[in-house]
Amino acid sequence: MAAEDAPVPEAAVGPEHGGPYVVRVSGDMDLDHAAELRATLAEALAQAPEGAEIIVDLRNSSFCDSSGLNTLLDARRQALQAGHVLRLAAPSHQLLRLLELTGSSGSFPLDAAVPG
Numbered sequence: 472m473a474a475e476d477a478p479v480p481e482a483a484v485g486p487e488h489g490g491p492y493v494v495r496v497s498g499d500m501d502l503d504h505a506a507e508l509r510a511t512l513a514e515a516l517a518q519a520p521e522g523a524e525i526i527v528d529l530r531n532s533s534f535c536d537s538s539g540l541n542t543l544l545d546a547r548r549q550a551l552q553a554g555h556v557l558r559l560a561a562p563s564h565q566l567l568r569l570l571e572l573t574g575s576s577g578s579f580p581l582d583a584a585v586p587g
Contacts, residue, residue, distance in 0.1 A: 491519075491523055491524035491525065491526050491558075491586075492515050492518065492519045492523055492524070492525045492526065493525075493526045493528050493585070494511055494512060494515050494525065494526070494527050494528065495528040495530075495531070496508065496527060496528065496529055496531065496532045497531040497532060498531070498532060499532065499533075499534040499535070499536075499539070500532055500534065500535040500536070500538075500539025500540075500542065500543070500566075501534065501535070501536045501538060501539055502536060502538040504539070505538040505539055505541075505542045508539065508542050509542045509545070509546070512525070512527070512542070512543075512546040512549075512557075513546070513549070516546070516549055516550055516553055516555060519553075519555055521554055522554055522555070523555060524555065524556045524557075524558055525546075525550055525555050525556070525557045525558070526558045526559075526560050526582070526585065526586065527543070527557065527558065527559050527560065528560050528561065528585045529559060529560060529561050529562045529563065529566065530560075530561040530585060532563065532566075533563045533565065534563070534565060535563070535565065535566045535569055540566075540569055540570070540573065540575065543557075543559070543579070544575065544578060547578060547579060556580060557579060558579065558580045558581070558582060559579045559580070559581050559582070560581075560582040560584065560585040560586065561582070561583065561584055561585055562581060567581075
């Protein structure tokens with residue numbers, strides 16, 4: 472698949488039913504899309520009320536490379552500094568394996584499905 476054919480991460484940022492902020496990612500979290508993912512996660516962190524959880528909904532994302540992982544890890548660091556928790560929901564098997572191989576599996580709370 473050519474880079475221009477790759478799906479672009481999309482996000483719905485905002486509280487759902489008074490709950491946590493949800494960032495929905497569609498497509499690959501790779502070098503071609505890391506900047507957009509970084510901007511979307513930064514927007515969620517800026518908009519979320521103090522102490523709110525940020526849930527990254529990964530149901531529609533099946534691939535993550537090192538640049539995508541670095542983007543997630545950087546967002547996690549920023550979230551902690553701002554008093555938020557960044558959770559990964561419905562990560563793909565490939566992402567779980569990447570987290571394991573890089574020693575990052577304990578860096579995020581993981582949910583098998585998107586809550587509520």
